[in-house]
Amino acid sequence: MSEQNLPTQENAMGLVFTEWFPESTGLSFRIVQTIESAQSPLQMIELYETETHGKLLVMDGCVMLTERDEVAYHEMIVHVPLLSHPNPKRVLVIGGGDGGTLREVVRHPSVELARQVEIDGEVVRICKEHLPKIAAAYDNPKVDLIIGDGIEHVKTAPDGSYDIVLIDSTDPFGPALGLFGEEFYRNVDRILADDGIMVCQAESAWYNMPMLKVIVETLQKIFPVVKTFSSQIPVYPSGTWSFGYASKGIDPVADVDQERAEPIEEGGQYYNRDLHKAAFAQPSFVKRELGL
Amino acid sequence: MSEQNLPTQENAMGLVFTEWFPESTGLSFRIVQTIESAQSPLQMIELYETETHGKLLVMDGCVMLTERDEVAYHEMIVHVPLLSHPNPKRVLVIGGGDGGTLREVVRHPSVELARQVEIDGEVVRICKEHLPKIAAAYDNPKVDLIIGDGIEHVKTAPDGSYDIVLIDSTDPFGPALGLFGEEFYRNVDRILADDGIMVCQAESAWYNMPMLKVIVETLQKIFPVVKTFSSQIPVYPSGTWSFGYASKGIDPVADVDQERAEPIEEGGQYYNRDLHKAAFAQPSFVKRELGL
Numbered sequence: 172m173s174e175q176n177l178p179t180q181e182n183a184m185g186l187v188f189t190e191w192f193p194e195s196t197g198l199s200f201r202i203v204q205t206i207e208s209a210q211s212p213l214q215m216i217e218l219y220e221t222e223t224h225g226k227l228l229v230m231d232g233c234v235m236l237t238e239r240d241e242v243a244y245h246e247m248i249v250h251v252p253l254l255s256h257p258n259p260k261r262v263l264v265i266g267g268g269d270g271g272t273l274r275e276v277v278r279h280p281s282v283e284l285a286r287q288v289e290i291d292g293e294v295v296r297i298c299k300e301h302l303p304k305i306a307a308a309y310d311n312p313k314v315d316l317i318i319g320d321g322i323e324h325v326k327t328a329p330d331g332s333y334d335i336v337l338i339d340s341t342d343p344f345g346p347a348l349g350l351f352g353e354e355f356y357r358n359v360d361r362i363l364a365d366d367g368i369m370v371c372q373a374e375s376a377w378y379n380m381p382m383l384k385v386i387v388e389t390l391q392k393i394f395p396v397v398k399t400f401s402s403q404i405p406v407y408p409s410g411t412w413s414f415g416y417a418s419k420g421i422d423p424v425a426d427v428d429q430e431r432a433e434p435i436e437e438g439g440q441y442y443n444r445d446l447h448k449a450a451f452a453q454p455s456f457v458k459r460e461l462g463l
Numbered sequence: 464m465s466e467q468n469l470p471t472q473e474n475a476m477g478l479v480f481t482e483w484f485p486e487s488t489g490l491s492f493r494i495v496q497t498i499e500s501a502q503s504p505l506q507m508i509e510l511y512e513t514e515t516h517g518k519l520l521v522m523d524g525c526v527m528l529t530e531r532d533e534v535a536y537h538e539m540i541v542h543v544p545l546l547s548h549p550n551p552k553r554v555l556v557i558g559g560g561d562g563g564t565l566r567e568v569v570r571h572p573s574v575e576l577a578r579q580v581e582i583d584g585e586v587v588r589i590c591k592e593h594l595p596k597i598a599a600a601y602d603n604p605k606v607d608l609i610i611g612d613g614i615e616h617v618k619t620a621p622d623g624s625y626d627i628v629l630i631d632s633t634d635p636f637g638p639a640l641g642l643f644g645e646e647f648y649r650n651v652d653r654i655l656a657d658d659g660i661m662v663c664q665a666e667s668a669w670y671n672m673p674m675l676k677v678i679v680e681t682l683q684k685i686f687p688v689v690k691t692f693s694s695q696i697p698v699y700p701s702g703t704w705s706f707g708y709a710s711k712g713i714d715p716v717a718d719v720d721q722e723r724a725e726p727i728e729e730g731g732q733y734y735n736r737d738l739h740k741a742a743f744a745q746p747s748f749v750k751r752e753l754g755l
Contacts, residue, residue: 194515197491223486377697403703405669410702411695441746449744452737
């Protein structure tokens with residue numbers, strides 16, 4: 172937790188939760204009530220009912236999601252890689268305990284296995300209980316939930332055993348730190364099939380360029396195709412979030428298969444094929460910093 | 464001013480300025496000092512030195528810009544229309560008293576006249592004095608600054624007298640309200656040449672869809688080509704801001720002239736041709752609401 176982040180406070184607005192981003196701004200929500208406040212062995216998990224954003228999930232003082240805009244994150248981290256791949260069958264999600272990423276993965280008819288390795292069972296428990304529209308896929312027969320260490324899983328999984336790996340982690344502190352290192356990404360590369368694709372959340376280009384740069388440079392040592400794409404996430408620092416994209420050859424901005432994309436678009440609220448391509452266009456300062 | 468917006472407050476973070484967005488979140492900045500706090504006849508104008516975003520300009524309690532990210536707004540409101548137009552010579556800016564829009568307009572060699580009609584001379588005075596990198600073009604010989612009412616100006620300007628009209632206004636309250644109405648847009652249409660283009664700031668699709676919808680529907684009554692595009696603006700509500708684009712025929716996403724675009728890109732920090740096209744791709748919920 173950032174030392175600067177204050178717990179909820181009473182002020183003239185009533186009860187307010189604020190996340191202060193390092194070297195940046197603070198984002199506040201008006202709180203109606205605290206639903207859960209649980210210290211798991213790994214992190215502090217808080218769930219609030221807000222006045223304007225539905226439920227708000229906070230981990231170690233950082234906003235993870237709100238019900239109002241979670242679709243933007245979950246649709247983009249999933250549909251960009253799964254619709255870039257010709258036939259994704261075996262999908263691994265590291266982290267993502269809220270279940271939103273899994274919910275989008277199982278919407279793809281080609282998927283036979285949606286395996287999630289989440290390190291903190293408390294997150295899954297709280298989200299299944301209080302966020303049923305997000306944690307909606309845990310009973311799906313395609314889903315295999317493992318409560319365990321994602322770093323260990325990618326070390327021991329067989330070569331070429333996944334078509335897609337999605338790193339839906341918290342920020343690069345505490346339990347998630349090892350999910351941003353070279354050894355981890357080398358194992359991801361090894362367990363991906365020859366047409367495999369990896370996507371990871373990769374921080375804000377406005378407020379954490381050094382971290383985004385490290386992620387891109389590390390991926391470039393390992394994968395022949397490395398790009399970044401972004402999504403509007405109003406409740407994350409700067410409102411625009413970056414994702415790292417790496418593959419053994421598949422270009423994410425080639426034309427997407429219309430027949431597979433249409434039902435995904437029609438059943439969703441954020442992703443569409445125009446936005447899929449557009450998300451890879453980056454501001455000049457980002458292109459220059461990343462050399463992409 | 465929103466009644467909910469508090470003045471700067473001392474708390475455990477030190478001196479903090481917070482803008483609470485209606486029906487939404489609050490965004491806070493750590494304040495080093497107040498540089499100006501002036502009540503003009505039209506509005507309250509405040510200029511702060513922040514810890515992390517350089518200077519912060521606030522009008523009637525709403526964040527107008529910070530030095531850290533103003534380029535994203537100013538480059539996009541200008542270069543998208545001016546590089547969509549084949550030969551923009553006569554440009555009218557309504558509002559934009561900070562000067563950032565003018566600064567980008569005069570970078571186009573084709574521009575012969577950059578006329579700005581700003582209703583509040585105090586804004587221009589404060590920005591010339593304290594924000595010289597933004598209010599950088601007021602001495603340029605192409606610039607004609609009129610302190611006056613933009614609504615009156617578009618009523619009385621001759622037919623077809625501008626190639627481009629940019630509405631760089633505050634939010635649709637108080638002095639800016641008339642800049643969002645049908646009569647105003649009909650006059651903008653009248654004073655534009657046959658290949659004319661108009662761009663206006665158009666609020667957040669996440670947090671003020673009703674206003675964005677009214678703007679688009681009003682423009683559609685008048686102009687044959689109406690679209691919206693967006694820019695990342697970390698210090699505006701939701702972090703993504705919409706602009707309305709209207710023309711008498713010019714499509715903004717056709718190929719942009721490379722020879723004119725290159726020096727604009729090289730001398731800037733945000734705009735590039737890929738982003739120009741990408742900015743018109745909208746999330747599905749926006750496309751559905753706007754019917755675009």
